[in-house]
Amino acid sequence: MYNFDFVKPLNVADALVALASEEAQALGGGQTLIPTMKQRLASPEKLVSLSGISEMQGVDISGNIVTIGGATTHANVALAGAFEGLTGLAGGIGDPAVRNRGTIGGSLANNDPAACYPAAALATGATIVTNDREIDADDYFQGMFTTALEDVEIITAVRMPIPQVSNYQKFEQPASRFALVGVFVAKYADGVRVAVTGASENGVFRWSEAEGVLSTNFSADAILGMSVDSSEMISDLHGTKEYRANLVRVLTGRAVSSAS
């Protein structure tokens, strides 16, 4: 690790000022950034911690909308119990140490192709709220580690419409225990959304064919004969494209069966 300065602003305005300097980097829970720095693969001159910003903390449930502060930890999202799919997802990330440091904003800003939260955001049609705009989840995710965020832009909150029923199924990569494949299914009055993480070289995506079928028949049997195109799936030590494509179908079915 190289030397760096560390600041911990108490509000978003001060954080933006701190981030304006060259080589400054926002720090959420540090679950990706700190290991990367320890490997000397990142060398920010200044870390701007977002964990002291109270306006970015907490989970608020109002009517059919849950609003989660960008600096809220996975553990606190799980504790809030907003809806089943989200609670299960947050409570299943990493281990207790990870869940008590890692944040939803950090995860969505990083957009790791194997992270869990992108699946929840995309499947619920979430709104990503930043310091100066609101971005639809469908526009936000732009490929592995790539998002619509500008250089100095902080996710201050995430708003999700609460589904009628939902479920997240994660098949863990045996080493990292990130999602080898994760599928989030969310059923709304106007249709079903299915978001898949871990599987694609293009990051999180919606399985629209399955959404169409499940919107008319919300049962695991409805998608039994379906398959997802494997051509752009990830192939690595832990599974081929075809294996990941299989898991997408299997986990979608299990998510539908388990959705509550």
Place this chain on the structure above:
Amino acid sequence: MPKDSGIGTSPKRREDIRFLTGNGKYTDDINLTGQSYAAFVRSDVAHGKINSIDTSAAENMAGVLAVFTGEDFADVGGNPAGWLINSRDGEPMKEPKRPVLAHGKVRHVGDAYAAVIAETAAQAQNAVDAINADITELPAIVDMATALASGSFVHDEIETNQCFDWGWIEDNRAATDAAIRSAPHVTTLSLVNNRLVPNAMESRASTADYDPGTGDYTLYTTSQNPHLTRLLICAFVLGIPENKLRVVSPDVGGGFGSKIYHYGEEALVLAAAKKLCRPVKWTASRSESFLTDAHGRDHVTKIELACEKDGTFIAFRTDTMANVGAYLSNFSTVTPTFLHGTLMAGNYTVPNVYVNVKAVFTNTAPVDAYRGAGRPEATYSLERVIDKCARELALDPIELRRKNFIKPDQFPYASAAGLEYDAGNYDALFDKLEEIVDFGGFKARRAESEKGGKLRGLGINSYIEACGIAPSNLVGILGARVGLYDAATVRVNATGNISVMVGAHSHGQGHATVFPQVVSEMLGVEENSIEIVHGDTSKIPFGMGSYGSRSLAVCGSAVVRATEKIINKATKIAAHMLEASESDIDFKDGKFSVSGTDKSVAFGEVAFKAYVPHDYPHDELEPGLEETAFYDPANFTYPSGAYACEVEVDPETGQVTVESFTAVDDFGNVINPMIVTGQVHGGIGQGIGQALLENCTYDENGQLLSASYMDYAMPRASDLPFYTVDHSCVTPCTHNPLGVKGCGEAGAIGSPPTIVNAVVDALHSGGHTHVTHIDMPVSPARVWSAINS
């Protein structure tokens, strides 16, 4: 009344209080005044020619004290292989030099070719980044079969990538071939014994100190055997006189084999400490551990089992390629040969065994002994092919094994692979296994699993292993370059408490608890007044450390012999004190008494007399009460076991879960049942790790793909079931004084085939009968691919 101390009881591990309260003292915890820090420049290519190394920028950086390259060590010796293997044609193995720092060529990713010493660790690391090497990348030699056919070489000077081509037993080859040709049934299996990264919790670390006044060196290092490390450094590498180098291995956080060996970093910090007249410290990062700790296993094997139609074994023939990596690590040549080939008769009365092992250099990290070292590879090959054979002949896998077992009345038994098994009762182990495991209820459990969409499999395994490698006379004939004895000094202090200096090294085994149990039993002195001293060449007699499940069988025997000498001398002193003839003295429960009288003296009184020798038979006896014994075993010890497990397979995802695991082992006499159970638990955990999760993989360019915990899957508690462990079947070792065998590696030896046998069984139950084998790790993706192939 049951015993409450001594042999056969389970006092809690006394060292654990220290470890659990943060009071352990590991190498990295040792900080010396004026200490500087080393960092290494490591190759990022698998194979390359070093054209030049520009160190000038680094040398001028803040805090940098010295920079070393391979050139600085061109004139010192190489780190040697500890065992000479001769090829089938009588030619000795190829032994290219393993230098302190790579010189001329780099041969694997992580191969160190320069080092920086600086005031701080960060400054050293910054200077590492400033060293510019001009290295021409050469094609990487990774795959073993390709390496053997290749015209380019890891070591140009030997003009081959084959280290040796070993046959065991060469004289049995023709008969084995003939038996297989004419056998009524032959089962053939090709398999890979997957390469593993040892992953000791404590990474390697070394701190060297040099006293310019006396010329004495001290090396604090993470070693399983400090005397061996000293010998290698002094006699082969740096040429320091042995009496000028003290090697200290304090608390060591796990080794599993990887810390047996001497590594170049140890020599570098010693040389740097002398040059700078300052202590020099190096602690490996986890990434360095992945890249440079000696890896384990990595065999590619074809095994054939020939038998009669009724399953009577006729022959085993094995062809193995064993990866030794880029350089010969100290025990890399004996591991795939004498620790593997000699076990290829298993527990069986098979008359013909032949093993061919080709050891292959590749542009990968060195490969050496790892928990089990050769015996897991032997057991895996044997027990997988036997299981496949049982399926082909529609025989019960337990009955097939029983049919071929060596029977209790056949011991000592000369196996067809050249070992003499001294004791064992394999049928008794299976009797116990069948008593513990509810085999009768398996069908119902399988049906229950199927209701949930899962396939259930039952895996059976039998193993024999050889540990406490010995005797020195024999291994010398077979090519060993070291002796394989161990040593202990028992020092009874004037006030009656006792220090026992042992050559064995504890890095998790529990020696501080177990050895006092033995001495306490013999002397009648409380365990708590007996302390074990280990890990410091300035304090202990010359011993060979701990590996190969040898601590108790070999060093424990030395402890017994030294303690017997203590009793012998103390008896003479007591006879003088009691004014009796020595032959009339009885020693029992810590008291010397004159037979048939009520006259006695306590052990403590005798000890005091030895050190305050007023009224003492000085003409017959020296003062003091301290004795040393060296013990060289007559044979290996041969633990054996019967294992069973049940797995569930999710056919949709390929996920395997281990539902139950039962291990019945014969370890001979057991000193501390709790510690033995713990050793078996740990071994099974590592074995399940190998079977289901762990996979050290290089790509075709020699880049390590599984170079961190993001890609190298370690077993976690949630991956493991509760184990049922039994070691009540005892056939004592016939040739050591405690009748003990070794227990440290058994779990890692016995468990991998048990798991894979169970997975194959599960798949067959689901109708996937085309799957006769899946290579380890039996990952979800591999199981799914096998089902859908």
